[in-house]
Structures are given as structure tokens and as C-alpha cells.
Amino acid sequence: MNYPLLHVSIGYIKKHLLQSILLLIGIAFSVALIVSVDIANQSASRSFSLSKEILSTKSTHHILGTYSDFDEEIYKSLKLKLGLKNLAPIVEDYVNIAELDGRAVKLLGTDFFADLIFHDGQNSPLSNLTQNTLTELIAKPGAALVSSDIAQSAGIKIGETLNVTYGSETLSIEIIGVLDSQNDELSKSLGGLLLTDISTAQELLGKVGLLSQIDLVIDEETPEGLSALQSIRDYLPAGVEVKSKDLLLGSAKSLTRSFELNLTALSLLALFVGVFLIYNIVSFSVIQRRSIIGTLRSIGATRRQIFKMIMAEALAIGFIGSLIGIAGGVLLGRSIVGLVTRSINDLYFTLTVSNFSVSPETIIKGLLAGILAALFAALVPAYEASSFRPINILRRSSFESFFLKSIKLFGLIGVIVIALGYVLIILPTKSLVLSLISVFLILFGASLLVPISTTLLMKLFSLILSPMGLIGRMSPRNIIRSASRTAVAIASLTVAISVILSVSIMIGSFRSTVVNWLDSTLTADIFISMDSPNISSQAGLNPKILDEVINTSGVDRVATVRRISYNSPGYGLFNLVAVTKALATENREFIWKEMDNEQLWDQMQHNSILISESFAYRNNIEPGPAKTIELQTDQGLKEFDVSGVYYDYGAQTGVLLISDDLYRSLWQDDKITSLGVYVSNIDHIDKTVRELRTKLSKYSNLVIRSNDNLKQSAIKTFDRTFTVTSALRILIAIVAFISVLSSLMALQLEREREFGVFRAIGMTVSQLRGMIFLENGLIGLASGLFSIPLGVALSLILIYVINLRSFGWTLNFSIEPRYFIEAIGIALIASIAAGIYPAYLIGKEDVGKLIREE
């Protein structure tokens, strides 16, 4: 840029530091949100990847059972018969540490003499283990190494015993060392881990003779590797598969993709609101410099130079704001990572590794987002500045009249953009990206409708407020007169409030749907389950518990639930849930069922299963007759008829419901995950709960809860999964608040000369302040009112399109009047707060100075 112009820019920025600071804050906040969400998403993926790199960072493949552990002979055969090298056996499951509020950690046992362990040399996560440690691990029963994060959190020292629960059992583990690595990356993969010798893990987890996984290194790029892979596939029995690490990571990512994409969309919304903020402030800076720019033009600065000057300012501030935003995003990311990981643990699979990493791509994304948003938002004001005529400087009023003439065109374009967004929604596709694009189109279209809507609404307000006198009539007109600025402020506030409103309606609808679902599904009076059950754990209750419960006085009947995590090649990860009659069809709400409940249960005894809505949606199974599902069982591959599709809002991975009898006949599994107890006298529930607690006190890690208690706990988990959404919602509100604050404040400050005239002709400070607050209040009220239809429309899309496409859940739309009151309240607070500083200033300013001629 030309040096004198650069000097003009710097001088301006110095003189109007507050504006530049607000602009920086707006950009920084928007970028911080994008960066933090990206960090959280990437960290969650990396956590999953790291959890697969415990034995070797270079393991490429894993051999896994489709739904259960497999015979350890397979490992021996792979080594001896197929002559494979670089592999290691693993026995693992999730256990809970009572001292850490039941935190789930992975108990993993391996063979420390397996050649894979030493494959990475010094880069192996286990390279620090000394010979003595290894000997002790192998020789001492119940001995384990604990990861440093657990040791620190639990305050456990070497030689002490750590009590962990697995199913309804308590396991005593002697800690003989702490796992750590100087290498940061390696040390992360060891997080949330209890490492034992393979036989110790087999004994502790009741998996003697079984393996959970075999890790191996195969180079698929070489013919030898490919041939080895083929021979493994040929060798493995049904129900055991070899999968590449990338494939596993991919399927984990595909599961959490929708969740992460929604978070990314929310963070982009903050940037969307941020663009309004940048537009407002840059546009304001152009108006303030109208005469300077006119002078520059008259002494020979070209339109291109003026355009470049404004764009260069936006670039510089965008760059600095982005850098601040990146730093803020990294800080914020630490909190968001925790929230995202917790939601993934609740919804998808257990993540014990807590990784926090900031990739260069995240930094670049943040930087680009901030800079591009700043440049994009500055385009129109820069064009406006470059259009100033050198002799007759285009006055603001001319631009405003041009803007007012264009509002019908904006409105028309807005309607077209909204229609385009609507078309994208009704397209017969399941694409989440398309539906998110349609949301942005609708928001953008609605923003374009704001100027004309504002003009109409303000004309109405002018009539309503005319009994207040001139101020009442003048305030709405002032808003119309500065429409190019006020409409943008109203649009940004409308967008932000409508997003907040729509998310509130969506969460509220979701909550009420879940409450109704829990009421109809949780029919038993008392529930007995493991404490802190892990979504990925295959652990179960001690089968003896069932007999003891049945023989307890006051117990009428008992229903059982067995839930296993199933990973099938055809259907991905889902939960297979075996239930007895009471929990199978009674009160269950169906999207579709082939027959009445009695017949359905009869069919389920033979060959029928029920599937949850999310399972059907994810696997493209249209509810209706003649659908079958093939599953690998202990009796071989078996085909099941789908006799019903039901509503379920439990695990997002989807549920396949099977009768307990059929399950036990096809799978060799006698475990029970939980029990539903029906009492003979409903008035004695509490008494029966107390009795059961006494009777079952010998079993650890058991939770015995009444129906109400369990529902409350389920709702608590539900609320927890939305913590991150709620947090982002608040952050968007902050960006909107800064946006409105800066634009309205700038608008009022810009009018200081007009205020000076008012003061000069006899308007008192309090009358002037009243006018400022009235105008800002009207702007807030307009934003609040506009946000209601937009927010409701967005909530409908969130509920019926995005939520369905993301999670496969149909929610019942439910709305509460308080959402609207909140929306208008937030808009009013934000806009009125924006008037505080100008109102304060107006009492301080020297009237003579204010009215001094240009």
C-alpha cells in the first residue's frame, strides 16, 4: 500500500482505538470458537487413535471379535502356523476407579515378550519398562502399571493397592510402577491405562483363554503384506476380523462425525455473526473518514488505492484478531475438549485417553477464517469508500437513501435465498452438510429481509409511539434513516438470538421427548445395574444376583437386560440388547410394527428382532415388512426378521432388540447387564429398595435405584451431553453482544453532532438519554421479534432434519413461551447495554464542540 495512505490508516486506527479493539475482540472471539471446536474434534479423533497405539505406534491392523472376545489359540496359530511376526495379543476392558468418581479406565494386558512390543525400539510407548518391572509384572499376581495421569489423580503410590470395579466385582490391583514417557506424544497414548501381564488381565476380567484384540504390523503396500493379510482373513474364524487402524479410526470418526459437524456449524455461526460485526465497524470507519477520503481522492488518490487502503486495514486487523483468537481458542479448547470427550463417552464409545493437541491445520483454519471473514465483511464498505467522488463527497445521507431504495431488492434476494435453502432441505438426501448449508442460506436470506422488515416495523412503532411526542415519532425514523447500519445490527442480533432460540427449542423438545420416552420405556419399579457403566464395556452382573432378587420379599417379577457392544461389518457399531418380555414390547412406542405386542413377542422367541429408529436410519432400513438382518452369532451367521422399528433415544449408535431366550440360545453368554424389578405393592418400592440394598451389599459396584431415581439420572446424563452445545450457544451470544454493542455504540457516537444540536436547541441530557435508550430498545425489540419466527423455523429444521440426519432420532416439537420471553429479553438487554456508553458520554461532552461545523 502507498506509504501516505498507510500513514492515514495508522493515524485513524490510533485515534479510534476503541473501535479497533472492539473489532479485534469480535474477530478474536469468532476465531477462538472455530479453533477451540476444531481442537476438540481433532483431539477426540487423536484420542481414539492414540488409544490404539499403546503397544506400538506403528501397529497398522487389529484383529477383533465382532461382538466378543475370541480364543487365544488364534494368536498362537497366527504366529506358529502362518509364521507372522510383529504382533501382540491384548486382553482389555473398561474398569472403574471408585476414588475417581467411577472414572472409566482401560485395563489392558499383553504379552511383554511379543515381538510387536519391541518393534518401535526406543519409540515404543513401553520402551521405558525395565527388565525388573517386566519380571515383576509377569510374576506377581494382580500386579499392574498405572498411567501417570491416574496415579496423580488418585494419589496412588508404587506398592499401594488400587481398587477398581468391573461388573459387580471389585478387583484389587497392586501398583508396581508408573507408566510414563519423556516423549509427550507417547506419554499421551498411555493415558487412562492400567497395564498388566496378559494372564493377569485374563484372570481379573474373567477372560481366561480369551483375547480381546491382536495388534499387528502389516505393510499393505507390499505383495508380502497383502498376501499375509489375505492369509489372516482366510484363517480367521467367523466372528473374528482383521481391520486396519485407519478403517477403525474412520468408523469411529463416521460415528462422531455428525456430532462434531454440528459443533463446527455452531462455531461457524459465531463467525457468521462476527462478519456483521466487522462490516459494521469497517463501514463506520469509512463514514467517519468521509471527508478525509474525499480529500485524498481530490488530490489524486485513485479509487483502487482507497479500496486497497480499507482492505489492507481489514487484513491487518483480521490478522491480528485471528492471532489473538487462535491463542484464545487454544485456551478455550482445553475446556471444550473435556466436554466433547465426555459427550462422546456418553453417546458413542469410551475414550480413556485424554489428548489435547493443536495441529498446524487448526491454526491455519483459524487464521484463514478470521482473515477471510474480515476481508469479506470489508468488501462493501471498501467499495463504498472507493466510490466517494472527489469533488462532491458522497454524503452518508445519499448512501442511506440508496440503501433504502435497495431494501426491496435485498428483500427479494432474501426470499430467493430462503427458497433455495428450503429446496436443499426437502431434497431426498441424508446429507448433513447440505442441511447445514441450508441453515446458513436461510439465516443469510433472513438477514437480507431484515432491512425491509425493520422499515415496516419502525413505521408501525412510529404510529404506536406518537402519543409520546416527537421523541416517540423520531426514534423509529432515526432507525430507518440509518438503515444501512441499524439493519445490519438488527440482522446480526436477530441471527444470534434466533440461533440461541432454536437451540433452546431443540434441546427443550429433545428433553421432553426423552422424558416421555423414559416414562414409557422404564416400566419397572426398581432398576439394578452396574455403577458408571461404560458404553463400550462387555462386563455384566454376577448371574447369582438374579436369583437373590427374585427371592426377595415384595418382588413380583424380574426382567433382565443384557447389552453388548456389537461391531458388524455390515451395520457398524451398535448395541445388541437382549430383554425379557416385560421390557420388550410393553409401553414401547413404535414407528412401525408388523403385529400386535403379543404376537410380536411370540415372533421374537423364534426369529424376529426389533430395531431402533437410529439403527434403521443409519442403515437405510425403511420401516416396513420383509426386512431382514444378518448377524454373526456363536451358532454361525443367522438371519433375523425385522418385526418392528421403535423410538429410542439411548445410544446414538443404534440398538437391536432381541428376546432374551433367543439371545441365550444363539450366543454363549450368561451375563446380565441390568435388572428391572416389578414389586407386588407399588407403595412398598422404597422398602424393597432398602431390602435389596442390604441383601446385595456383598456385591460391589451395584446401583439399586427406584424408577424415579433412574429417570432423574438419565435426564442428568442427557443434560450433560448438551453441555458443550449450551456452552457454544453462550459464546455465540457473546459474539452477538459485542457485535451489537460495537455497531450501536458506533451508530450513536457517529450522531454526536446531531445530539449536540438537540442539546443546543434545548433538549435536556435526560431527554437525550431517553431517546438513545428508546432507539436502542426498539432495535433490540425488533431483533427479538424477528428472531422468533426465524428461531422457530430453524428449530424445526434442527429437530426434523439436522437431528434426524445426525443421530437418526425423531423428536417431538415442543415449545415453551419462556423461550420467546428470553429471546426478546436477551435482545433488549444487549441493545440497551449498547446505549450506556453513548448515553454516559452525552452528559460529558461539550455541546459547543459537538456542534462545531465540519
Place this chain on the structure above:
Amino acid sequence: MPIENSKVPISLRLKNLSKCYSEAGRKIEILDNVNAELNQGDVVALIGKSGCGKTTLLNLISGIDRADSGEIWIGNTLLNNLSEEELTLIRRNRVGIVFQFFNLIPTLSVIENVSLPRELNGSQGANVSSNAKELLIRVGLGDRLNSYPDVLSGGEQQRVAIARALINDPDLILADEPTGNLDDDTAKEILELLLSVARDRGKTMIVATHSSEIINFADKLYTIHSGNLIPGQSGS
């Protein structure tokens, strides 16, 4: 000090009025010990070079700015000790101001601009409108009542400003370069209008100007030079 409502023949008295500004750490004496006394109905021309302090003096008289020392009396009301609020009420009720750049409120129609000072007093309704209309007819804008300032010529805008200055029937009219932004013909028309309305209504008027026309028609002439207010005879 309470503001009294009664109007008295002595319209304006300035006693030992001084005002200075600081600029880049330097003290600049704008007005130094200024004294003057105007009777009701006096039309005064205030002249001097640009930046000599004409606007500053008008600002002090209107209570927009405060003097460093000395006294300003409008009628028998001393402005010095009045609060901001009280000064605003003085401006609204007893002083009418006409600016060089008209300073009309763009969102108000012509009639609303004129009614504004009256409405700020809480008065509304037909009476206010009728007074405003009467004044606008008087200044020759009876057919532009509902127009907005942006469609008026400079001369028309200044006519509206004159009507606005008169709506509360002030004791004193202060006009700061009222023709400075107008062409010669229009400037002449506006001056004639100002003089006629002031004289018709017996108003005291101070016009800060460069225009030789008003110098010829003013009752008194004051020149500000080096901070001093020097009296001189007008051409009439």
C-alpha cells in the same frame, strides 16, 4: 438560582467576561474582560476575523459553553451559577439559535422541526402545530410543512431554522453566520427575513457575520479583536 419567567426590558448584560482555551499546552485568550449591555429589541452585528471568538461569545451567551470569569445576564437571570439542566431550559425557552449549517433534524418534517423546542417542553397538539404553521407561513414555507429537510434548498432550510428559533418566543435570538453557507441572493433574503421577524416581534438579536448587509441594518455593531469586544456604530 431559580429561573424566572418574567421578561424584562434589559435583554442581555455581559460583565467582565473572559474565556480562554488550552491548545497544545498553550493558553489562548479568546475573550478578555468583555462588557456589553443590550436592550430589548436591539439588533447587533458581531464581526471579527475567523477564529476571533464570535462563536465562543454566542456559545457563552446561550449557555452552550461556560465562561472562565465574569457574568452573563439574560434579563435578570444570571447564567453563571446555573446547572446544565437549567442552562438547557434557558436555551429552550429564552434563546433561539440559528446556525450556519442550519442543523435541522433530518428525521423530522419541516413542521416537526419547528415544533421540536416546544414539544421538548411537553407541549403537544393543535396549539403547537398551529404556532409552527403560522411561523412557517411567516418565513414563506407554508407549502412545505410536511417536507423533510433533505429536499429543501439551503435557503429554505435556514428559513425553517429561523422559525424553529422563534417557536418558544425567546427573549434573544443568536445567529451564528446565518448566511455563511448561502449564495448572495439567498443570503440577502435570509438576512431580511431575520431582521424583519426580530423587529416585528421586538426581539433582541445578535448576528455573528461577515456580511456587510447586516452591518448596515444593525442597531449596534461590535467587533471582536484580540479578545476584546469593541463597540462601533452601525451604518444605519
